[in-house]
Amino acid sequence: MPRTIVKARNLRKEFEISQTFMQKLQRKPKLKVRAVDGINLDIYEKKSMGLVGESGCGKTTVGKLVMKLLDATSGELYVKGQNVMALDDKRMLKAYRRMAQMIYQDPFSSLDPRFKVFDILEEPLLIHDIGGSLDERRAMIEKALEDVRLTPPEEFIDRYPHMLSGGQRQRVAIARCLILNPDFIVADEPVSMLDVSVRAELLNLMKDIIDIQDLTYLYITHDISTTRFFTDYIGVMYLGEIVEQGPVGQVLDNPLHPYTQALLTAVPEPEPDRLDRIKEIPIKGEIPSGTNVPDGCRFHPRCPYAKDICKKKTPAENEPAEKGHKANCHFAGEIEFKMKVAKLSDDGKIEKVEELEVEDIIGD
């Protein structure tokens, strides 16, 4: 059994929403968003975990909690055995920040435009007192640039961010995070602002680095297709909860939770010949607000399989299939993953509905 690097139990983060003057005057109760609402999460040493889900489901908040950029409201959080909730000593926090690093989504705003690449990479070294002399630091910076394939390093070292393409900027951001030799990395949508061809190149690069340096990482994305290639495990979030998690292949090919099933049905696949067919997306209505999380199973107002019990009782983690593949659903394991596809007539009416198994969907 691999060692657990990140362990969260019943972890919560609430945000208070600022009130308007009228709301204060009327003494309305303050609204709270349950951004992360009692999650359990294990990330194993030298393994990667993907966190997926729709906008606002709480992915970034989980990342920031783990990085200690936000303080949790309640729960337990251990990273490498350290109780992160209790980290308040400045020195310990600094050591923690060296061990755990974050890469952000936006390569355009995460680098200070006034600094050259050299300064951007030197800053963390200075903060953490690494590299005794300028020459030593320069050598480390050149090595970091080589690691992210910005070669030859001399060509990039004196450039300002505006003199780099989006993909090159994100490489600098990755270099900045690797230069401290962290054990654990949180990458929050690291490639989603980049073009498809550049995206693939960066994902390959990150995967190589991670494999070579034996890093543990949390990869946050709304692009589920990239997790199969890039991670070992994934967690699917809905409205502040991780509703399903497990080994990536199992979750994607044999999703247990109705929300995961709907999400996967919705992901487009680059298969032509589908112009006459529409996929039925097995989910109702729209995502409720985080200030108003439904009782019982939080997915019940939108779930096509909801029964009475779902409205009353919050489902616990179920592990009906393979070990380590868990879903928070009363009927996990009983609901089979099938895709319903409807055929359209020439004037756009639904003619016939057929059910497809995963094997049919995968094609060749």
Place this chain on the structure above:
Amino acid sequence: MSEKTILEVKDLSTHYFTSKGVVQALDDANFTLSGGQSLGVAGESGCGKSTMAFSLLRMVQPPGRIVKGSINIGGMDVTKLDEKEARRKLRWQKVSMVFQGAMDIMTPVYTVGYQMMEPLKYHKDITGSKAEEVCMRYLDMVDLDPELFYRYPHELSGGQKQRIIIATALLLEPDVVILDEPTTALDVVVEARIMNDLKRLKKELDNAMIFITHDLSILAEISDDLAVMYAGWIVEIGPATKIYKDPKHPYTQKLIAAIPRLHKDIDRLEYIPGAPPELTNPPKGCRFHPRCEQAFDKCTQVEPKVHDVEGVKIKCHLYEED
């Protein structure tokens, strides 16, 4: 699907005349569309997708202008219209467009209904309860509660706003509807539902559709024909099924191979090294040659012609017949 050609684009070129030089954003675009047919347009950021769309509407922003070619819609050459004619005869009625990022710029102070009724009033002189009735019918058509007519944009979700914008683009029953990245900012569940609606409407209304996005997976859902653009050129165009199954142009081959797949285990993703060129100074010869693995001498010197291979048109020297 009616077979009648309703849009014919010939040798269309649009450039931006900036202080840093001439941006050759679109060069020699050629294609036709018939009723009920959809054309998907793919390509990386900055390759000229939106420029092509704006050209069809005669709405290229200064310092840009159409420098060459013709756009024929129902016997009318769009490139010859002046601004007044374009507004009266072309936009909304013949060609309408869902603009990239439109859902973020809906005017917050007016109701949905007010914003939808504008084109009806201006172009068809339809107002009052008649206009309301038409708008509600179209709201229903895009699967929305017609009551949303009375609401304000800030009360709506992103997906609802995008559907309203699509409904508005359909209101005047244009021959061609252009959708520029209509689902890019949306979550997959909402995106999938809107794609379902569009597929249905495409058959029901039988107008031609141009669907622009950098996402080839989405395009596969909706395109009869596919056009792949690179650095201002259409490098491959033809039936979507053929191109997805057997891409011919080296750029298209890489682009399709780079798509990560949900149900397939792979060790490495394909990618294209380097970055697209600056369009003020595109590479000589084939604009793709600095990134092309199959490039040979001629590619660095001579601009490739368009070659027809079994109904697919490819702008690449590899397909030259000798």
